[in-house]
Amino acid sequence: MTRSARRTRRALQAAGAGAAALLALSACSSSDSDSGSTTSGSSASSSSSPKLSGDVTVFAAASLQESFTTLGKEFEKAHPGTKVTFSFGGSDSLAAGITGGAPADVFASASPKTMAIVTDKKDNATVPATFVRNQLEIATLPGNPDKVSSLKDLTRSGLKVVLCDKTVPCGAAAQKALDASKLKLTPVSYEEDVKSALNKVVLKEADAAVVYKTDVKTAGSKVEGVDFPESADAINDYPITLLKDSKNPETAKAFIALVQSAEGQKVLSEAGFLKP
Structure with a gap:
């Protein structure tokens, strides 16, 4: 075999070894990628919130009628399968209805004093939070x-x-x-x-x-x-709370979260309410 032929043979062997190494590295990288993709997918799946459904009844002060009606429609659109039903009126009458056993999931009052009519009788499950003020x-x-x-x-x-x-x-x-x-x-x-x-x-x-x-x-x-x-x-604070006897607490909590969110606050602010 001539010297030139030997050099050609060694070059081909080296190239083949390099290709094999490249293939092995590619396979390893693909395996790691698949593993990472699976872990990421699993993590995303586990962190996703449960699907909301069912009806929610909200007792709310009459002055909240337009704003809450808008938020109710937005909530239903964002969570197909849910329905928000409102009962608007004087906060004192609504509070009396709740303590008298009227079925409701959420109470939004126009003053802490009327909210206390409900909370003092332990009909609420969460500490009321002020979400807006009104003048x-x-x-x-x-x-x-x-x-x-x-x-x-x-x-x-x-x-x-x-x-x-x-x-x-x-x-x-x-x-x-x-x-x-x-x-x-x-x-x-x-x-x-x-x-x-x-x-x-x-x-x-x-x-x-x-x-x-x-x-x-x-x-x-x-x-x-x-x-x-x-x-x-004489500015009034408006508190909101989840009621103890709520039949659909998870969906009710989600509606309260919408009211308190930046999106909910924007709707309320545009209606003339003051920030809490």
């Missing part, structure tokens, strides 16, 4: 024909003013503002919740009502809002 405003007829510019103006003779009942958070807050201003006001009627009070002005059955900023905003051009400085001393 009072005077709602007048469109264009403010009576030129109402202050809380004191509501005491003028002949002006038909409506307040929420004193047992309702918006009524208690209004009374607190009046007491702080040393003003006495006799309304033409006390309403069971803030929506009823506002509706008296919308229907032109009253000249003005003391309601929440959120309700004035929701009413749009149907009323005109008038700020008054005393409202800063």
Whole structure:
């Protein structure tokens, strides 16, 4: 065999050994990749949250109606197979219903005082958390024909003013503002919740009502809002809680989480609610 032939043979042997090593390395890498992929997949599967389903009943203050209805629709869309049913009204009436045995999963009140009606009787399973705050405003007829510019103006003779009942958070807050201003006001009627009070002005059955900023905003051009400085001393905290007798606690917790999330807070903020 010539010297040239021997060199060619050695080169071919070296190339074959290199190829074999490359194939072995590739197989090892593929095996590691498959193993890592399986572990990652398993981890992702184990960390995924369980599928939510079933009905959730939420008792919520009347002033939350528009915001919570929006959030309920978003929740159902994000979790097919769930349904959120709301009961809106005066917080005191809702609390009385819950302590009286009305079936509900979540309670969102317009004040800590009305929330306490429920928590003091140990009907809740979680510590209530404040998720928003709300401030009072005077709602007048469109264009403010009576030129109402202050809380004191509501005491003028002949002006038909409506307040929420004193047992309702918006009524208690209004009374607190009046007491702080040393003003006495006799309304033409006390309403069971803030929506009823506002509706008296919308229907032109009253000249003005003391309601929440959120309700004035929701009413749009149907009323005109008038700020008054005393409202800063009567801001209501809104707590929310999961009820002990909830039939669907996991889904109820998820709805509460939505309310407290950045997405939920955005909806509430756009409605005029203040951050907690």
